[in-house]
Amino acid sequence: xxxxxxxxxVGSSSLTTAAGxxxxxxxxxxxxxxxxxxxGGEKEIVLVSSGAIAAGLSPLGLRRRPKDLARQQAAASxxxxxxxxxxxxxxxxxxxxxxxxxxTTDDTSRRAHYxxxxxxxxxxxxxxxxxVVNENDxxxxxxxxxxxxxRLAALVAHLVRADLLVLLSDVDGLYDGDPxxxxxxxxxxxxxxxxxxxxxxxxxxKAGVGTGGMVTKVEAARIAAAAGIPVVLTSASQAADALAGxxxxxxxxxxxxxSADRLLWLQxxxxxxxxxxxxxxxVRAVTERGSSLLPAGIAAVEGDFxxxxxxxxxxxxGRAVARGLVNFDAKELPQLLGRSTxxxxxxxxxxxxxxxxxxxxxxxxxx
Numbered sequence: 001x002x003x004x005x006x007x008x009x010v011g012s013s014s015l016t017t018a019a020g021x022x023x024x025x026x027x028x029x030x031x032x033x034x035x036x037x038x039x040g041g042e043k044e045i046v047l048v049s050s051g052a053i054a055a056g057l058s059p060l061g062l063r064r065r066p067k068d069l070a071r072q073q074a075a076a077s078x079x080x081x082x083x084x085x086x087x088x089x090x091x092x093x094x095x096x097x098x099x100x101x102x103x104t105t106d107d108t109s110r111r112a113h114y115x116x117x118x119x120x121x122x123x124x125x126x127x128x129x130x131x132v133v134n135e136n137d138x139x140x141x142x143x144x145x146x147x148x149x150x151r152l153a154a155l156v157a158h159l160v161r162a163d164l165l166v167l168l169s170d171v172d173g174l175y176d177g178d179p180x181x182x183x184x185x186x187x188x189x190x191x192x193x194x195x196x197x198x199x200x201x202x203x204x205x206k207a208g209v210g211t212g213g214m215v216t217k218v219e220a221a222r223i224a225a226a227a228g229i230p231v232v233l234t235s236a237s238q239a240a241d242a243l244a245g246x247x248x249x250x251x252x253x254x255x256x257x258x259s260a261d262r263l264l265w266l267q268x269x270x271x272x273x274x275x276x277x278x279x280x281x282x283v284r285a286v287t288e289r290g291s292s293l294l295p296a297g298i299a300a301v302e303g304d305f306x307x308x309x310x311x312x313x314x315x316x317x318g319r320a321v322a323r324g325l326v327n328f329d330a331k332e333l334p335q336l337l338g339r340s341t342x343x344x345x346x347x348x349x350x351x352x353x354x355x356x357x358x359x360x361x362x363x364x365x366x367x
Contacts, residue, residue, distance in 0.1 A: 003164035003230075005044045005125070006243065008034065009153035009220075010168045012054040014236040015083075021058040022051065027086050028093075030168075030236060034130070035094040037243040044125045045243075046160055048133045048153040049087070055079030080134065087132055099124040102136035103152065114159075114265065121160050150220035151268065158227045158264050165224045165231045166242045167217050172235040173249035174199070174218065190252045193222065223268055226256040263363040266323055270310035274303015274330055275320075276356070283315045286322055287364055292355035293324065295336040295344065305330045313357070322364050324357035 010030060017023045037043050053065060053072055056079025066072055084100050091098050101120060124131045133156055135149060150167060157165040176199050177184035190196055201214045221231040232242045234249025241248040278286065282297025293313065305311055306329045313322040328336070336344055336352065345353030 002245065003162075004042065005046075005160060005162045006037075006164045006166060007046045007048060007153055007157040007160065007162045008166045008168065008239070008243070009048040009149060010050065010236060011149070011170070012050040013170045014168055015049070015051040016054045022055045022082060022086055024086065024090075026236075028090050030239065031087065031090040031093075033239045033243065035091060035096055036240070038096065038130070039094075043243070046121065046125070046131045046133060046156060046162070047087075048149055048156055049083065050134070050149045052076045052080040052083050052134055055082045055086075083134075084132060091130060097129045098132050099129045101131050101133045103133060103156075104136045118159055121156075125160070148216040148220075150216040151223065154220040154224040154227075154229075154231075155265055155268060157224050157229050158258070161258075162229055165221075165229050166239065167220060167231060167233045168236040168239055168242075169214075169217060169233065170235060171214070172238055173233055174201075174214065187250050188247075190221070190225075190250060192253075192255050221252040223264070225252045225254050227264055228254045228256055228258040230254045266310060266325070266361070267363045267365070270323065272303070272312040272323060273305035273309040274301070274326075275312040275314050276301055276326075276333075277314050277316060278321070280316065283321055286313060286359075286362065290359055292359040293357040293362070294341055295333075295356055296338055296340050298333070298337050298356060301330060301333045301337070303330055311357070313362075320365050322362055324362035326357055327354055328356060 014030070015022060015026050034045055034047065038045055053075045056075035056077065057063070057065065059078050059082070060075055062071070062075060066075065080100075080102070084098070087098050101117070101124070103117060121131050121133075133152070135152055153165060153167065156162075171179055173186045173188070174190070174196065175184045175186050179186075187196065187199070196218065201218055217233055221233060224231050231252040232249050233252065234242050238248045276293070276298050277300040278293070278297050279299050282293060285291040285297065286293055299316065303311065305326060307327055309326055310323055311326045312320050313324060314320050333356070336356070341353045341355075
């Protein structure tokens with residue numbers, strides 16, 4: 001396919017040595033492919049690169065990726081500088097500049113932050129730079145983490161309106177079983193979830209320095225394809241073929257159309273900080289009529305959140321029906337429940353004559 005704007009995601013295992021440090025030869029090999037694809041100016045590339053934590057392990061004397069968040073963040077702090085320095089030097093061989101963009105989920109589900117992220121990436125591309133995107137591991141908490149860069153890459157592809165997402169792995173595609181076992185076959189094309197419903201997908205990669213595996217890659221492909229972006233899943237050694245549009249790996253056809261940008265992030269990147277229990281009328285209003293959520297339709301509030309946080313909207317039976325950004329703090333809401341906005345405005349002031357969750361900040365959940 002003729003893709004002009006491409007998001008490429010590379011994992012830690014494709015960039016690092018067995019001991020966990022950056023492998024300069026592997027980085028240079030990837031950069032050679034990306035720089036060649038960009039030559040002539042026909043293609044724009046955004047690189048979503050893992051490897052910061054892995055790169056920081058050896059300098060800090062860590063033998064393996066730590067399990068606790070504090071030491072992961074320390075390793076990321078050291079490793080992120082090393083990672084970007086390596087990319088900067090490598091791309092400089094081709095006269096190309098790189099720009100570092102670090103994101104948390106908070107940057108991408110809140111409206112103003114989302115617009116800023118888009119403008120920064122779009123401007124970098126317009127000025128001929130190649131954005132290198134990673135999760136901001138040094139400040140992200142467990143509650144505001146993407147968790148893996150495969151999902152981040154799918155959402156970045158949507159953010160920058162990419163024509164193609166390329167997920168580079170240590171395996172050359174999706175197989176119908178363990179690729180190390182005889183008799184398994186690579187799946188060349190996926191037209192929809194039903195094509196791989198029978199496939200048993202393994203867990204994390206062999207190297208032990210990343211967080212992803214085939215599970216996260218297939219989920220990322222599903223997110224991107226549902227948002228109208230085709231996906232190629234292949235090995236780092238096949239990156240040149242993927243970028244040139246030659247058949248390689250597993251190709252996921254787009255299954256949906258592009259949705260409102262920020263809502264995809266709200267659905268897939270946000271972690272609810274609490275939930276609101278809706279009465280039956282409010283559930284119907286939100287899910288069937290596309291209405292905003294008003295105080296009168298809320299039966300209960302749970303969690304500790306502030307205005308602007310993502311919350312889950314649930315039916316009385318506990319079923320999650322939607323996710324949205326709330327306009328009130330958790331401590332404010334109990335006095336508002338079951339009351340009309342007109343009554344609240346008359347008693348508490350005009351600031352209370354507004355939706356608890358506006359329909360523009362609300363996304364329905366399937367299932």
